[in-house]
Amino acid sequence: MIDGKLVIDAVVHPFNLSVENQRVNNGQAHGKVVVDNLWGGLHQWNPPSLRMPRDIYEVDQSIDVVSQTMFLETDVDIAVNHALPLHRFLRDGGVSVEKNLEASERYGDRWLLYASADPMDGLEQALRDLEAQNAQLPGRLTGLKLYPSRPHLTRRGLDESYRLDDEKTVFPLFERCLDLGLRSIAIHKAVPIGPSPLAPFKVGDIDVAAGAFPDLAFEIVHGGMAFVEETAQAIARYPNVYVNLETTFMLIYSAPGLFEEVLATFVRWGGYEKLLFSSGMSYAHPQHQLDLFRRFQFSQTTLERFGLEQITGEDKSLILGLNFARLAGLDVETTLSAVADDEFARVRRENGLAEPWSHWRKAYPSDGPDDVGPGFAHLAPVDPGVGA
Amino acid sequence: MTSDSAILAQVREALDDVLDPCSVGVGNPTSIVELGLVEDITCTDGQVRVVLCVTAPVCLMVAPMFEAIRDATSAIDGVGSVEVNLDPTVVWTTARVHPEHAERLARWNEARRAAAAVEPQAWRAVL
Numbered sequence: 456m457i458d459g460k461l462v463i464d465a466v467v468h469p470f471n472l473s474v475e476n477q478r479v480n481n482g483q484a485h486g487k488v489v490v491d492n493l494w495g496g497l498h499q500w501n502p503p504s505l506r507m508p509r510d511i512y513e514v515d516q517s518i519d520v521v522s523q524t525m526f527l528e529t530d531v532d533i534a535v536n537h538a539l540p541l542h543r544f545l546r547d548g549g550v551s552v553e554k555n556l557e558a559s560e561r562y563g564d565r566w567l568l569y570a571s572a573d574p575m576d577g578l579e580q581a582l583r584d585l586e587a588q589n590a591q592l593p594g595r596l597t598g599l600k601l602y603p604s605r606p607h608l609t610r611r612g613l614d615e616s617y618r619l620d621d622e623k624t625v626f627p628l629f630e631r632c633l634d635l636g637l638r639s640i641a642i643h644k645a646v647p648i649g650p651s652p653l654a655p656f657k658v659g660d661i662d663v664a665a666g667a668f669p670d671l672a673f674e675i676v677h678g679g680m681a682f683v684e685e686t687a688q689a690i691a692r693y694p695n696v697y698v699n700l701e702t703t704f705m706l707i708y709s710a711p712g713l714f715e716e717v718l719a720t721f722v723r724w725g726g727y728e729k730l731l732f733s734s735g736m737s738y739a740h741p742q743h744q745l746d747l748f749r750r751f752q753f754s755q756t757t758l759e760r761f762g763l764e765q766i767t768g769e770d771k772s773l774i775l776g777l778n779f780a781r782l783a784g785l786d787v788e789t790t791l792s793a794v795a796d797d798e799f800a801r802v803r804r805e806n807g808l809a810e811p812w813s814h815w816r817k818a819y820p821s822d823g824p825d826d827v828g829p830g831f832a833h834l835a836p837v838d839p840g841v842g843a
Numbered sequence: 844m845t846s847d848s849a850i851l852a853q854v855r856e857a858l859d860d861v862l863d864p865c866s867v868g869v870g871n872p873t874s875i876v877e878l879g880l881v882e883d884i885t886c887t888d889g890q891v892r893v894v895l896c897v898t899a900p901v902c903l904m905v906a907p908m909f910e911a912i913r914d915a916t917s918a919i920d921g922v923g924s925v926e927v928n929l930d931p932t933v934v935w936t937t938a939r940v941h942p943e944h945a946e947r948l949a950r951w952n953e954a955r956r957a958a959a960a961v962e963p964q965a966w967r968a969v970l
Contacts, residue, residue, distance in 0.1 A: 488903065495900040499931055648903050653868030680899055681865050684952050688959055694966040702899070713936050726964045 457530050457749065458768060461787050463567070463776040464741055466641075466676065466701040466733035467534040469521040469554050472513045476546045485606055489544040489648075496702070496738040500709035505740045505811055511819040516737055518557045523814035526565060526799035529742040530808075531734075532776070533790065537600035537641060538571035538588070544606070544648075552588055559595050564793040567783060569598040569641055574617050575605055578624050582631055589635045597783050598639030598672075599632050603655035606648060616655035619673075620663035629668050638783055639672040640664075641699060645680040658685045665693040672697055672782045674731065679703035679717040690725030697782065698725065700774075701733035707747045715753060719761040727770040731779050740811045748775070845921030847886040854884055854891055854922070857915040864904045871951055875908065879939025882930050889923035891916060896933035905929060 456462060472493065477486025490513055498506050525534045536558050539549035548571060558566040570592075572585040589596055604616035619625055619642060629640065647656045658675055665673045678686045678698035689696045698721055706714035721730055732748075734741035753766055780787050794800060859876045866873035875881055875895070883894040893912055897905060909927045917925045940948065 492900065492903060495931060499900040499934075646899070646902075647865065647868075653864050653904075657868055682869055684955060685869070688956070688961045691961050691963055691965050694969050696966075710934055710936050712938070716937065724961075724963050725966070729966075 456532055456791070457745065457775060458772070460772040461533070461776040461780060461791055462531045462745070463533045463535065463732070463779040464525065464529075464531045464734050464736065465535050465674070465699050465731040465779050467521065467525060467536060467736045467741075468539075468550055468738075469516045469518055469536065469558075470549055470737060471515040471545060471547050471551065473515045474513060476515065478542075478544055478546060480543065480606075485544045486546075489541070489549075493738045496705065496735075500705045501739055501743065502708065505743055507812060507815070508821040511816065511821045512737070514819050517818070518554055518561060520815055520818045521737070522558070522562050522565060522799070524812065525736065525741065526562075526794075527802055527806075527814060528740070528809045528811055530745055531741050532794055533565060533567060534736075535567045535569065535597070535733075535779070537569040539600060540571045540573040540576075540602060541648075552591075555588070556591055559592055562797075563595070564790075564797060565799070567597045568592060568595055569600040569639075570596050570637070571600055572628065573601070574621075574625050574628060575615055578627055581628050585628065585631055585635070594636065596635065596637050598637050598641055598674075599628070600641045600643075600676075602643045602648070603660075604648065604651040606651045614652050616652060618655070618660040620660045620667075625664070626667065629664070629671060633668070633670060637671075639674055640668075641674040641676050643676050645675070645677040645682055645686070646702060656681070658682055658689050661689050661696055662693065665689070665696045669695055671695065674699040674782075676733075677702045679706075679721065683717055683720055687720050687724035690721060690729040696725075697729050697731055697778070699731045699733050701735045704733060704744050704748075705735065705739050707744055707751065715751075715757055719753060719757050719763060722763060722766075723761045727766075727773045728778055728781075730774045731782075732775045742808070742811055745775070845889075847888065850889060850891065850919060850921045851884060851886045853919045854886065854893070854916050857919060858884070858893070858912065861908070861911045861915050864907060865898075871948070873944060873948075875912075877941050877944040879935065879941060880908075882933055886922075889921050891922055891925045893925070893927045894930050895927060896930050896935055898935045900931065 472490045477490060494509055494512050497512060525531050536555060537550060538552045538555050541549040552571060555568045559568060570585055570588040572581040574581050585599065617624060644656055644658050647653050661673055661675065673696045675686055675689065675696065676699040679700060680702055686698060690698055703717060734744055748771060753763060758765060780790065858881055859874045861875050862872050863875050863878050863880065880895055880897065881893065882896050885892045895908065912927050913925050916922060
């Protein structure tokens with residue numbers, strides 16, 4: 456809680472980034488590139504004290520350790536886990552369906568869960584996957600996580616992508632989500648996952664889907680990282696379109712002026728009610744972002760430029776948890792009372808807030824140097840092929 | 844033999860034709876130079892070195908941009924080799940966009956808003 460208000464982290468990733476889980480496709484180290492980028496984010500967009508050596512980042516991050524990190528080291532009350540379908544990059548998809556089960560069984564009051572079902576597997580398979588996960592977690596799924604594209608398997612690969620407004624291959628999946636009681640569709644946007652076409656990462660397909668399914672929420676995940684104007688217009692127009700600020704929230708430290716500008720754009724066009732805090736843990740520590748946001752104020756220049764009033768504590772509470780609670784249909788008091796005296800709350804009361812990453816470092820002791828430099832050392836093409 | 848300074852001038856010109864993939868995607872093609880992604884260009888004895896930054900550490904379009912830079916520069920007369928590197932320490936912000944392009948971008952965004960006829964927080968009227 457912050458100032459007595461519920462805090463929900465709308466995307467926490469207990470990734471499996473172990474070397475064994477990283478895929479190589481036709482000589483292209485897709486898995487390694489993803490880990491490079493995540494670890495690069497951890498190193499480039501966080502202060503040195505919050506970085507981790509690669510050898511303890513590149514692990515199968517357990518629900519236990521991630522839960523301890525979230526609920527003993529931060530003011531976050533509830534974390535949201537997305538099962539991920541990134542099988543082209545990581546063998547188990549990145550965050551396996553089994554981690555949803557484990558989070559539900561061990562710490563059910565602390566986690567909200569999103570299923571993974573991929574229309575690119577074909578509609579029938581996607582429906583089967585969704586139903587199977589719902590059968591394992593009846594009444595426990597809050598939403599569905601989608602990615603709009605897959606990386607090419609070869610250097611000159613073919614497009615594998617879809618649009619959210621596809622009535623034949625996607626709308627039936629949304630209808631099934633409603634039938635099963637899911638409330639939200641979280642779609643990865645704005646951060647292209649290459650090598651793949653760019654168009655699927657734009658937001659122009661949200662409108663028709665949001666209009667066709669007014670009883671579902673649509674979260675534009677990574678909204679603000681690109682296509683800011685289009686995203687702003689989407690949240691301006693549709694009551695059920697939200698920006699999930701995963702990654703964008705990291706700008707509050709790494710590029711505070713850009714964070715202020717993007718936030719002001721979204722507040723002007725969508726309002727505070729349309730924004731969801733996400734830390735993107737494990738490539739950032741949530742408490743650092745929360746501490747910075749607690750102190751955040753718009754500059755006078757920005758207030759005048761965007762025609763806004765200064766942000767208030769109430770506005771921040773909406774972004775930090777109350778919007779997600781409304782989206783997910785949670786009763787705030789019930790949600791808070793369920794975790795008020797659990798194992799994490801008791802330890803917190805006794806010991807206060809633990810040091811950032813202290814549980815992680817204890818569980819995964821490092822054999823390597825504490826900081827082995829920028830995370831981009833491997834970003835050059837695996838097969839340069841062209842040029843000198 | 845082409846001088847290094849002459850090669851450098853041609854490389855600079857060529858890089859202004861290399862487009863940022865995301866700007867193409869959004870329908871407003873912008874070169875990597877206009878966007879402020881080129882951190883440094885050097886040429887020594889025909890060996891060209893380009894240093895790039897990206898707008899976000901999570902950018903996965905680096906490889907295609909590297910390839911496009913090599914395609915655009917390696918055939919320039921006098922170029923022996925082209926090395927492209929990323930400087931991950933550069934934090935890109937909109938302040939890096941070249942002023943002329945920043946003005947064009949602002950006009951383009953304003954025109955799109957006007958064309959879309961969207962009012963701020965129009966969703967409230969829907970409820």
